[in-house]
Amino acid sequence: MSPYLDVYLAKIRLNTARVVERCRRMGLKVLGVTKGFGAMPEIVSAMAGGGIDGLADARVENIIELRNRGCKLPITLLRIPRLSNVGNVVRYADASVNSELEVIAALAEEALSAGKTHQVILMVDVGDLREGVLIEHALGTAGRISKLRGVNLAGIGTNVGCFGGVLPEVENLSRLVSVGRSIENRLGVSLEIISGGGTSSLLLVEKGQIPPGINQLRVGEGILLGTDTTHNRTIPWLYQDAFRLRAEIIELKEKPSVPAGTIGRDAFGNLPQFEDLGPRKRAILALGRQDVNIEGIKPVDRRMTVLGASSDHLIVDITDTDEDLGIGDNIAFSLSYSGLLSASGSKYITKVFREDER
């Protein structure tokens, strides 16, 4: 059997409902971020079943697919649009995050000729140094956007924890809110949305510390994996096992832990190093770097260790487990966000959607 990704839809639905409920109590709407799983429709339906307020994806291609499948939820494009693709953005997304006036002007023109109004979220950089205008430029840019016909300045947002690893804190999110208030006061507009980050902002929600004024989060990782990588934690009130990758054992033998012969480079040009632990029970799985980002998966049984992988083989030390494993059996792996991204997009990994609990 080919390696497969088990998706437990009920857990995704429950995680969604829990995130939505906690956020609602703090006055926040939640966009379910679908880019981590390539917007697979079964998972989108589970998010919808959990009561998500809207969807968001970084890829226009995923948004087109969602629309073509009849998705009725509002969809926000999460990566600032390509100038070359504004037509599709206006056509398929209700809103997009933006930081470049040139692109926003093109969106406006496109929307005008389509007889639509496109919703613009102006991204403001509060320190993480990925997308967004600097705080001192936010008011000026907002002023220019508000003069354009075809687009509506629906709100502002920020991104944290992605490039610079900057944590969402009361301080930087409050700064976003005050930028929003000064835009409203100086331009005489009212902003519908102040979007305060993603999964990493859930910790502030938990502590009841989300600054008043923030009214939206865009959550992917938390709902899908129940983890918060930026804070290096699992989220105790969410399931961590909505996804399991399973791959089959094709060789199972006891072998020495140190290779014999003169050591050159491995298949990827690295110099491998080994510790002599004596003879070890090693399983080779039909899974490799061509299938999934190996650094993004971990055996569920923590007594097993991944020793390494080449393009098509994964070697796991199973000496210390008491599971009774043989040729043809599967080993289960949990996934990090990068593991999930790569497994979702991999044509070699079969996706199996399960409605029931295990």
Ligand SMILES: *Cc1c(COP(=O)(O)O)cnc(C)c1O
């Ligand atoms: C990916 C992304 C998110 C979701 O982040 P998670 O950590 O998965 O919750 C939110 N906002 C933007 C702009 C993103 O690109």
